[in-house]
Amino acid sequence: MFRRLILGCAVAALALTGAIAAHAGDALVERGAYLVNGVVACGNCHNTRSPDMRFIEGMEFAGGLEVVEKPFTARVPNITPDMETGIGAWSDGEIITAIRDGIRPDGSLIGPPMPFSQYRNMSDSDVKAIVAYLRQVPAVSHKVEKSEYRMPLPPAWGPSVGSVADVPTDDPVVYGAYLAGPLGHCIECNTPMEIGRFVFENRAFAGGLHLPLGPDMVLITANITQDKETDIGAWSDAEIAAAITTGVRPDGSQIHPIMPSGFYATMEKADVDALVAFLRTVKPVVNAVK
Template identity: 55%
Template sequence: MRDVLGRGMRVALAAAAVLLALPGDPAGAAGDAERGGYLVNGIVGCGNCHTLPPGPDGGAPGPELAGGPPMAEVMFTAHAPNLTPDPETGLGRWTDEQIIRAIREGKRPDGSTIGPPMPFQFYAGLSDRDARDIVAYLRGLTPVRNETPASSYKFPLPPAWGPPVTSVAEVPRTDKVAYGAYMAHALGHCMECHSPLLPTGLRDLSRMGVGGQQFAGPWGVTVARNITQDKEQGIGAWTDGEIKAAITQGVRPDGSRLGPPMAFHYYRNIAAEDLDALVAYLRTVPPLR
């Protein structure tokens, strides 16, 4: 039988199934806000949903991570909440552990479930160290008072998106493909946008990377493209440089521009070594049409 997952995807699934049981960094260790900022403003791209974009006249974006625009999809209308340390409308009264649980498990402090498009299917594999670093960065944001509306869904949210996340070890950078898979799944959640959505609200990983999902916004409607190694419909015929230009500059090989919500304005901050690893992983994604 043909391997429909590929080595990189097997690594990513192993991170969810095996690394959760491995010891991560010591519990309660302080996070590195500098690295957290690199992640938030790079591969993770939190502001792509949680910050109001610049206006049509090119005006300044809204306050950093103080809440984003409504995201209207076929199955839901979501409002990305305020992530600043404001005690009334943001995360100011949440503990570090509560923030990490919200990111990795989709659970608020009151026990309610957070819905899509937060990619819990992938964030469950976020390492302990990276989770703490992200929280450390969020703690340093300027508090902004901004109450965001509740999201609405056309399907019932599950009691949980998966088993509780205990501890997730770091993925070694010495294995370029493995670290690239970690970037594409647990950090960048690339396959969240580029894989079909199931009625459960999870992604169909048997069609991972095939694209096709529509995104509606102020820009109109865009469609996630096929990022598998298919040479006609995917990116199999693109050079490494062309893939990197699409990721970091939003430019296709023919010179045309990619549209939102592709977060190339954040991805341009990805370090060269990390970008190499990400492309190395994408080369392992099996071709699908």
């Protein structure tokens, strides 16, 4: 009787540890879902789109978007867990290395415009959460042809990333910088490029990056520095927050949907506020983007 009681306790304890482990796993997937479907917006590039650039339902993360630039034709790969055409056969560690170091399991370098200058600084916890989420999205069989880079790629995007600590959330400006950089890579799309590299030093967030989205379409990104004449310096915090999360400017005009407001709409208010608090600290750069 006594033995049975002890056994019973052991089973209960085991069940409890199992429950805690499952719960921790859920929390990781939940954080990953929040990031991927929100500020990180991997799907903005990796979801399959129709010729008029709309997302195709059921083809989330299945790839196929072509980004055609003079030096390259990038074809965004399938990152669903499909074994044949996606990344189902890669280990968690291999996917983390692909996201932060830009290196595939076969050692080859992943090319632009996958935003490595920013993803390198994604925290271990966040990149693990993203991978946990991607592991359980539906596998979609969709073969995407290889990209063509007509320019030399560097041997690596930098030294091996190793480990990146969590960024504290208590200072909105510090956390906002993490949201605008390593998580959301706002800085890449909104900074101009010169001779194949971003001019982060003195033109960060000044806009003017050309986004060639097909043979007939080139978008030029906006200046989001605090310059009052040529951009958002004159907008209120609420107007900036609304532009990010609804895609509508204070004058009522619509921002092109390549700016993923549909994703940003799911961001928690504290995160949007942190993003705005950080943007307020960005040095004004005069750059009228046409």
